[in-house]
Amino acid sequence: MTGYRFADAADGLALGAFLERLLALDKAAAVRLVGVGPVAAAYGAPPLHGSASRGVTVLVVRTAALAPDSPPFDRTVVAGQLLNAISADSHDFTLPEALLGGPSWAGLLPPRTGWQPLGEMMVRQLSEAVAQGNADFRFGALGRDRAGLDALAEEIWTREFPLGLRWRAAHAASVMGFLGPETTNGGAAARVARVAAHNRWLRLDAPFGTVIERTTGNEAAEPTRETRNGHR
Numbered sequence: 470m471t472g473y474r475f476a477d478a479a480d481g482l483a484l485g486a487f488l489e490r491l492l493a494l495d496k497a498a499a500v501r502l503v504g505v506g507p508v509a510a511a512y513g514a515p516p517l518h519g520s521a522s523r524g525v526t527v528l529v530v531r532t533a534a535l536a537p538d539s540p541p542f543d544r545t546v547v548a549g550q551l552l553n554a555i556s557a558d559s560h561d562f563t564l565p566e567a568l569l570g571g572p573s574w575a576g577l578l579p580p581r582t583g584w585q586p587l588g589e590m591m592v593r594q595l596s597e598a599v600a601q602g603n604a605d606f607r608f609g610a611l612g613r614d615r616a617g618l619d620a621l622a623e624e625i626w627t628r629e630f631p632l633g634l635r636w637r638a639a640h641a642a643s644v645m646g647f648l649g650p651e652t653t654n655g656g657a658a659a660r661v662a663r664v665a666a667h668n669r670w671l672r673l674d675a676p677f678g679t680v681i682e683r684t685t686g687n688e689a690a691e692p693t694r695e696t697r698n699g700h701r
Contacts, residue, residue: 472563473542476507476534481559484511487531487678488552490645491515498548499568501575504541509533513548514574517641526574527637529645530679545571579681584665584672587632592648592660592676595630599643602628602636632664638673638680647678 475481491498494515501512510532517527542564550565602625609621628636642648642662649660663674673680 472561473504473509473539474536474561475559476536478559480533480535481555481562484509484531484533485552485555485559487511487513487529487645488548488555491529492548492552494644496549499545499572499575500548500551501543501545501571501578502551502564503543503578504535504539506541507535507537507539509535509539509542511551512575512578514572515641515645517637517644525637526683527641528574528579528681528683529641529647530681532679545575577683579670579672579683580667584667587664587666589661589663590631590634592662595639595662595675596643596648598628598630598636599639602640633666633671634664634673635671635682638671638682641680642673642675642678645678645680647675647680649676 475484488500488511491500491513494517498513498515503510503512510530513529514526515529544564545568546565547568551562554562554565606621606625610618613621626635626637626640630636630639648662660676662676665672665674669684671682673682
């Protein structure tokens with residue numbers, strides 16, 4: 470098995486925090502870890518789509534710097550096993566064994582290039598919208614049956630912000646810690662998140678991570694090694 474090294478221990482710690490948040494949402498979470506040159510990108514799909522949002526995938530992405538001259542890799546693994554590998558030594562790690570028959574989303578990742586910038590949104594605006602959606606659900610859920618709860622949840626999940634961004638993407642960024650901590654010194658108010666599009670993909674680059682939303686029928690994604698050869 471091939472060992473790898475982060476450029477700095479802080480990169481290993483940041484990736485570990487990403488995995489911990491993902492596992493808090495889904496104890497059986499998988500991640501696809503792709504290393505190209507001096508950068509590794511970890512992709513995950515938290516269960517944050519809403520019960521009626523069939524055909525929608527929300528991916529969360531966290532990058533980490535690797536040591537120079539790191540060999541490339543591309544593997545879908547169990548998130549908990551990767552976290553254990555990183556926690557043992559935040560500088561060096563070994564890739565866990567590949568997850569056989571991994572999740573369907575891992576076979577089709579968003580393209581790395583060709584994104585068209587749409588604009589920027591203030592992080593505080595996203596945080597406030599997420600808080601409002603959560604409050605609306607708690608208030609509106611009173612007295613509803615299961616069908617009513619599902620309808621309310623879907624209405625909130627699909628609320629649109631400027632630039633075509635939906636509430637579920639902002640919510641994913643919030644629960645994964647991508648929007649950053651709230652501050653009282655004005656720092657949060659000054660932070661911005663960037664939105665870009667690529668056909669049926671929509672990308673939110675927040676200060677501490679990326680959320681990408683895709684709907685079914687997307688032909689624009691780049692075929693990847695796992696798509697061509699199947700999961701190892």
